[in-house]
Amino acid sequence: MEWLQQLVNGISIGSIYALIALGYTMVYGIIKLINFAHGDVFMIGAFIGFWSISHWNLGFFSALLLSMIVCALIGVIIERVAYKRLRNATRIAALITAIGVSLLIEYTMIFFRGAQSAVYPSTIENRAIDVFGAQISSLSLLILGVSVALMLLLQFIVHKTKIGKAMRAVSHDAEAAKLMGINVDNTISATFAIGSALAGAAGVIFGVYYTKIDPLMGMIPGIKAFIAAVLGGIGSIPGAMVGGMLLGVVETFVSAMGFSSWRDAAAFLILIVILIFKPSGLFGKNTREKV
Amino acid sequence: MTNLLLNVENLGIQFGGLKAVQQVNMHLNQGELVGLIGPNGAGKTTTFNMLTGVYAPTEGVITFQGKKLNGLDPYKVTQSGISRTFQNIRLFKELSVLDNVKVANHSLAKHGIMASIFRLPNFFTGEQTMTEESEAFLKIFGLDKYKYELAKNLPYGMQRRLEIARALAAKPRILLLDEPAAGMNPQETHDLMELIAFIRKEFDLTILLIEHDMSLVMGICERIYVLDHGQLIADGTPIEIRNNPKVIEAYLGEEVAENVTSE
Amino acid sequence: MKKSKAFWAYLLIGIIIYAIVQFAMSSGMIGSYYSNMLITMCINVMLAVSLHIIIGITGQFSIGHAGFMAVGAYVSAIFTMKLELPFIAAIVAAGIIALLAGLLIGIPTLRLKGDYLAIATLGFAEIIRIVILNVDYVGGAAGMTVMRETTWSYAFFAMLLTIIVISNYTKSRHGRACIAIREDEIAADAMGINTTYYKVVAFGIGAFFAGIAGAIFAHNFYIIQPGTFGFLKSFDILIYVVLGGLGSLSGSVLAAVLLTAVSTYLAEFPETRMIIYSLVLILVMLYRPTGLLGTKEITDIFKFGKKGGKNV
Numbered sequence: 001m002e003w004l005q006q007l008v009n010g011i012s013i014g015s016i017y018a019l020i021a022l023g024y025t026m027v028y029g030i031i032k033l034i035n036f037a038h039g040d041v042f043m044i045g046a047f048i049g050f051w052s053i054s055h056w057n058l059g060f061f062s063a064l065l066l067s068m069i070v071c072a073l074i075g076v077i078i079e080r081v082a083y084k085r086l087r088n089a090t091r092i093a094a095l096i097t098a099i100g101v102s103l104l105i106e107y108t109m110i111f112f113r114g115a116q117s118a119v120y121p122s123t124i125e126n127r128a129i130d131v132f133g134a135q136i137s138s139l140s141l142l143i144l145g146v147s148v149a150l151m152l153l154l155q156f157i158v159h160k161t162k163i164g165k166a167m168r169a170v171s172h173d174a175e176a177a178k179l180m181g182i183n184v185d186n187t188i189s190a191t192f193a194i195g196s197a198l199a200g201a202a203g204v205i206f207g208v209y210y211t212k213i214d215p216l217m218g219m220i221p222g223i224k225a226f227i228a229a230v231l232g233g234i235g236s237i238p239g240a241m242v243g244g245m246l247l248g249v250v251e252t253f254v255s256a257m258g259f260s261s262w263r264d265a266a267a268f269l270i271l272i273v274i275l276i277f278k279p280s281g282l283f284g285k286n287t288r289e290k291v
Numbered sequence: 292m293t294n295l296l297l298n299v300e301n302l303g304i305q306f307g308g309l310k311a312v313q314q315v316n317m318h319l320n321q322g323e324l325v326g327l328i329g330p331n332g333a334g335k336t337t338t339f340n341m342l343t344g345v346y347a348p349t350e351g352v353i354t355f356q357g358k359k360l361n362g363l364d365p366y367k368v369t370q371s372g373i374s375r376t377f378q379n380i381r382l383f384k385e386l387s388v389l390d391n392v393k394v395a396n397h398s399l400a401k402h403g404i405m406a407s408i409f410r411l412p413n414f415f416t417g418e419q420t421m422t423e424e425s426e427a428f429l430k431i432f433g434l435d436k437y438k439y440e441l442a443k444n445l446p447y448g449m450q451r452r453l454e455i456a457r458a459l460a461a462k463p464r465i466l467l468l469d470e471p472a473a474g475m476n477p478q479e480t481h482d483l484m485e486l487i488a489f490i491r492k493e494f495d496l497t498i499l500l501i502e503h504d505m506s507l508v509m510g511i512c513e514r515i516y517v518l519d520h521g522q523l524i525a526d527g528t529p530i531e532i533r534n535n536p537k538v539i540e541a542y543l544g545e546e547v548a549e550n551v552t553s554e
Numbered sequence: 555m556k557k558s559k560a561f562w563a564y565l566l567i568g569i570i571i572y573a574i575v576q577f578a579m580s581s582g583m584i585g586s587y588y589s590n591m592l593i594t595m596c597i598n599v600m601l602a603v604s605l606h607i608i609i610g611i612t613g614q615f616s617i618g619h620a621g622f623m624a625v626g627a628y629v630s631a632i633f634t635m636k637l638e639l640p641f642i643a644a645i646v647a648a649g650i651i652a653l654l655a656g657l658l659i660g661i662p663t664l665r666l667k668g669d670y671l672a673i674a675t676l677g678f679a680e681i682i683r684i685v686i687l688n689v690d691y692v693g694g695a696a697g698m699t700v701m702r703e704t705t706w707s708y709a710f711f712a713m714l715l716t717i718i719v720i721s722n723y724t725k726s727r728h729g730r731a732c733i734a735i736r737e738d739e740i741a742a743d744a745m746g747i748n749t750t751y752y753k754v755v756a757f758g759i760g761a762f763f764a765g766i767a768g769a770i771f772a773h774n775f776y777i778i779q780p781g782t783f784g785f786l787k788s789f790d791i792l793i794y795v796v797l798g799g800l801g802s803l804s805g806s807v808l809a810a811v812l813l814t815a816v817s818t819y820l821a822e823f824p825e826t827r828m829i830i831y832s833l834v835l836i837l838v839m840l841y842r843p844t845g846l847l848g849t850k851e852i853t854d855i856f857k858f859g860k861k862g863g864k865n866v
Contacts, residue, residue: 034669085840091668092615093843096796099617099789100835107828219785223680226673265684268677275674276662343744369746377744383737385801385849386730394734395745397727404755407726408719414726421727461746 004134006256007249012140012209014248015147019202020225021232021240022154023075023195029171029235030191031087036098037078039222040105041196045071045203046213047109050118060123060208064146067204068197075196076189084185102222109215117214120207143205150201151241154194158237163190171235220264227271233284242282294321296497297342297373297465302351304341311337312521315351319465324491324498326508328532329518330541335501336378338518339467342499343375344368355465370398374463376454378470378501384443388434388453391442392425395460399424425460431490432456448479452486459490465497466490472507484511505542509533517541560853565718572710579706589706590774595814596709597771600716602794602810603803604763607720609792610801610849611729612756613736614664615672618679619791621659622761624783625652625682626768628692631700631778636691641703645712645769652765653758655682660757664750679788686780697779704774712770716763721803723759732756736801793831797838799845804852809845 020042027035045067052063082101086094124142128135158164166187169177178184206221207213228247232239247267254266274281296319303313312334319325329335340346342353344365353360360368369375374395383391400417407414429435432452437445442453451471458466471487472480488511491498502508508515509529517525517532519541525532532538575592578584584592605619626648633644663674692698723729731752734742743749772778794813798805813831820827838845 032669034673082836082840089839089843092609092796092800093839095615095669095672096792097836097839099792100832100839103789103828103832104836107825107832111825111829223676227677230670230673261688262684265681268681268684271677272663272674272681275666275670275677279666279670345740345744364748365740365743366746366748369744374746375744377741381738381741381744383734383741385737386733390730390733393727394730394742394747397731398746400727402727404723404728407728408722410722418727457745 002134002256004132005136006252008134008136008140008144010249010252011245012143012248013252014228014245015144016202016206016209016244017221017225017228017247018241018244019147019150019198019205020221021228021244022151022237023199024226025229025232025234025236025240026167026191026195028229030167030174030188031083032091033083033086033094033098034226035083035195036095036222037101037105038195038199039218039220039225040102040109041071041075041078041218042199042203042206042221042225043109043213043215043218044074044105045200046207046217047118047203048200049204049207050120050213053123054121060204063123064201064204067200069200071200071203072193072197075192075199078196079189079192084188102218106215106218113215115215117212117217120211120213122211124208139209143209146201146205150198154198154237157194163187167191224264224267227267230271230279230281231274233281236281236283239281239283295319296321296356298352298354299342300352300354302338302341302348302353304337304346305349310521312341312518313350315518315523317516317523317526319497319499322491322495322497323514324488324500324512326512326515327499327501327518328503328505328508328515331503333518333541334521335518336469337521339375339469339501342368342467343373369461369463372462372464373467374458374461374465375467376451376458376469376471378473380450380454382442382450382453382457384441386442387439388429388442388445389422389425389438391453391457392428392460393421395457396421396425399462428456428460431493432486448475451475452483455487455490459494463496465499468498468500470501470503472502472504480507487511565714568714572707572714575710576706591814591818593704593706593709593770593774594818595811596706596713597767597774598791598794598810598814599807600713600763600767600770601791602798602806603713603716603720604760604767605791605795606798606803606806607723607732607756608760609795610799610803610806611724611736612732612753613739614753614757615668616675616757616760617672617785617792618675618677618788619760619764620783620785620787621675621679621682622652622656622764623768623771623787623791624679624686624780625655625761626765627772627778627783628686628698628768629765630769631698631772632692634703634773635698635700641708641773644773645708645766648769649762649766652768653762655765656758656761657754660754660761664753664757676785676788679783679785683780683783686783695780697777699777700772700775702773702776704770709770709774712766716766717803717807720759720763724803728752728755733801793835797834797845799847799849801849802845802847802851805845805847805850808847808852 020038023038024035027033048067048070049063052058052066058066078101082097086097124139126137126139129138158167166182167190169182170184170187174184224247225244228243229240231247232243247270250266250270251263254263298318300316302315304311315338327335337346341348344363347362355371355373383394400421402413402417426435426438429438432455434449434453434456437449442450445453455468455471472483475483487498490496500508500512512529514526515529515532516523517538524537524541525535579589601619601623608614608616629651630644630648633639633647634641659678663671666674686692687695731747734747735749735752739749794810795806798809817827
């Protein structure tokens with residue numbers, strides 16, 4: 001029953017990747033930008049959660065909510081200040097700006113609070129639940145539950161609300177959407193807000209689960225979430241969810257087989273294999289350049 | 292059929308579920324100047340893209356001098372002797388006019404990478420040959436006085452000319468011109484058509500010309516193919532085409548449609 | 555032959571700079587602090603110029619350049635420390651193995667475009683780092699001690715060679731093919747340029763010189779660790795190329811020299827340095843996305859009244 005335990009662990013960490021990957025995939029879908037700073041929004045979310053719980057004595061769910069709100073604001077600010085001017089810039093300029101924003105957030109954080117890590121206080125009691133003979137931690141289940149709830153909420157927003165419809169329209173064809181009276185600027189900001197809120201939530205969940213956080217913690221999960229988004233097919237929301245879970249499971253099994261120091265390499269290998277053999281990912285569509 | 296140069300049988304391509312071009316049969320004989328016309332969206336450029344290897348056709352066979360061209364990379368198609376211009380000008384903007392032509396002249400010189408890096412003697416002779424030959428092409432097109440300008444700084448009409456000069460520098464036997472006169476005024480168009488007639492004789496070329504404007508091709512082409520909705524609807528001499536009811540319908544239908552949308 | 559006259563003039567200026575610095579170092583006018591900075595400048599210029607041929611000339615967006623530097627550093631360290639071969643052999647080997655690594659990575663990934671290529675190269679660089687981390691033969695995470703063999707002469711002449719080779723390559727039919735790919739890949743293809751081949755060549759040359767830079771770097775600091783070659787290092791190199799002006803060799807050189815000086819002065823305040831770096835990067839991208847010099851060369855600016863004329 002060891003494998004079932006590993007599977008649940010994998011899905012739990014995978015759901016964190018999935019939450020971050022959603023932001024990547026939504027932003028890429030709408031403005032074709034790899035938002036490198038997204039992993040750092042996740043880091044900020046983790047710190048907001050940490051301060052809420054340990055300094056301001058908030059509970060897990062209030063901390064989660066607060067972190068989501070602050071991250072949504074930060075996401076919108078990043079978009080308005082840095083990315084908005086880049087809509088017609090070259091892809092290289094956009095990507096480099098994103099790298100710049102990422103570095104700026106990381107080192108501003110280090111500048112103000114130092115590079116040392118912080119330890120999350122335990123807010124939720126963790127016990128092992130016996131499921132068909134496998135010991136599954138209640139924390140894993142909680143994380144999974146919260147992530148799935150947020151993803152369902154996102155599906156609802158994207159498919160059933162007006163802003164969701166606008167988001168889909170803009171990602172399909174921004175010019176046409178503009179002609180149809182959709183406010184493209186606001187829609188893009190909304191996309192950043194939603195994506196960043198999910199990253200903020202992922203930050204708090206990460207903190208509760210792994211307990212240790214630091215200002216550079218966003219780099220690796222950020223890139224892994226991007227890999228998850230590519231795996232699922234960039235631009236595809238269900239793809240990001242499945243890609244995240246799949247990546248989490250693969251990593252957990254690689255570690256469980258005793259290759260934990262190769263875990264990150266496995267993720268990058270998946271990325272490269274996907275890029276070379278099926279760049280559109282599991283759920284993506286092929287595009288071709290117009291001549 | 293001793294002088295058959297290019298033969299296209301049953302050519303077709305499908306994007307997703309959409310058949311953009313289907314069942315196109317055409318051929319080019321050595322030395323001909325042939326027009327390919329049709330209303331907007333008829334599949335003219337798509338056909339060009341298949342002939343030059345940019346798109347791999349999903350059906351049909353293209354043979355050039357007896358060899359099958361399907362599935363070859365564009366650069367191999369060009370090296371085998373078919374070169375093209377683009378409808379939406381695709382010059383190397385940050386390169387000089389001369390260097391644009393020298394890129395197409397690439398295979399003329401044979402010096403290797405090591406010769407370039409260490410400036411071996413054959414580098415200098417090779418580059419010299421390329422420069423001289425490219426300058427000769429520029430002269431024909433009246434571009435020699437711009438040779439050190441960046442391509443992006445050329446006036447529009449000159450950019451169109453440079454596209455053709457560049458395609459010619461690749462030493463083709465067949466030249467495919469995709470709306471070479473698009474956006475030009477009548478005088479410029481007239482000059483360009485004379486120039487095309489001139490280079491055809493001078494370089495013993497076979498030319499396939501896409502044109503949107505029917506009256507323009509009528510004057511210079513010996514034969515014309517008409518595409519509509521991805522299919523060949525007519526082929527023949529200009530006079531035959533002019534009197535073909537299907538062609539008139541395809542064009543008239545479009546004009547009526549244009550009038551409706553512009554009102 | 556006027557052009558080659560200019561070439562000899564630049565070479566002469568280079569040698570004079572070398573001689574002055576060499577004299578100042580051996581007479582003790584320049585202390586170890588500044589001589590270290592000058593050597594680091596040469597290394598960074600090499601890295602910048604070797605990435606310039608990939609991004610600036612060929613337009614292929616690689617953001618994993620530190621990976622090739624790591625290959626060069628470790629291969630050279632194995633040559634001198636484990637096999638006890640001379641430094642110069644180690645340098646050559648570092649270049650060749652890095653070149654092979656470049657081909658190995660370039661051939662499958664260079665079919666990708668833009669962002670996808672960028673992410674793939676980043677991924678490969680990380681894989682290289684993780685592999686080194688897991689090989690006990692080269693010390694794993696703790697790193698590997700290396701003798702100090704780099705001198706100003708090695709650093710300077712390696713840099714000079716890098717600049718000459720890449721500049722000569724750029725101004726040849728091969729370099730023009732690469733620029734054509736940067737400007738419009740479809741048109742280059744249609745003009746008979748084997749685009750895949752030239753992308754791989756540019757990638758290979760870039761990797762070769764990054765490997766040599768890695769060798770010079772490894773033998774300058776007693777110890778090398780896999781952590782040094784992470785994506786922050788790759789970003790550093792990328793910043794030189796982008797700030798200098800994509801497509802401008804002298805821009806890359808200038809940016810590498812200036813930023814190395816800035817980071818040397820800010821060495822004690824690494825956060826401040828990174829904040830300044832990232833702010834400059836963002837502001838340049840927003841207000842002058844072509845970088846310091848655009849695609850121009852510094853020599854173009856000093857050419858009065860002569861239009862263009864930057865041909866061979």
